[in-house]
Amino acid sequence: MDKLFKALADGTRRELLDLLFVHNGQTLGELCKHMTMSRQAVTKHLVILEEADLVTVVWQGREKLHYLNPVPIGEIYHRWIGKFERRRIDALQTLKQALEEDSSHE
Template sequence: MSKEIEGADRVFKALADTSRRKVLDLLYAENGQTLTALCEQLDMQRQSATQHIEILISANLVSVVWKGREKLHFINPVPIHEVYERWVRKFEKNRLGFLYDLKVQLEGENDGKK
């Protein structure tokens, strides 16, 4: 299995859980939060939050920066973009092409008049 596929598998696994998606939403809203700040906004114990964040870190969706004694968590959108490019964009292109063809057909039938 290639590194790219293994990375995508970790991203999908990480995104499959609602709690982990909530962590990403929280970091999107306010990047650079401590574990304590995140736990205050999550409905779970610190140990559970740590486990979820570790999965996000292993999927490269969250990075950690130490600032003194504080461990700050930052969202990394690159793996999500890679998933989008590989799995969403190609389907979106076909759909948009279909809508464009439909528009041309409909306008052609009406000579561009409503």
């Protein structure tokens, strides 16, 4: 779970996921064309995405095809976001009450 959140923490990596979302199965070279940094920098980001299991790689000859894997994203939702979302209304209500109590003390 930590690798997953860390992978998503970087804007460049989220951009790479966006690129794969638009056109899945791109090679490293293709992805680099859309980025401003060096190829090696992009490689490093992709490795992090692979280790977080957000991207799956298929070698085809000398080309490395990158596929978006949406499963871990789903896990974030179900295992972590879900629990906060479930009580979203309740928590907001609690917060609202706390704020009202506080302003009544002034």
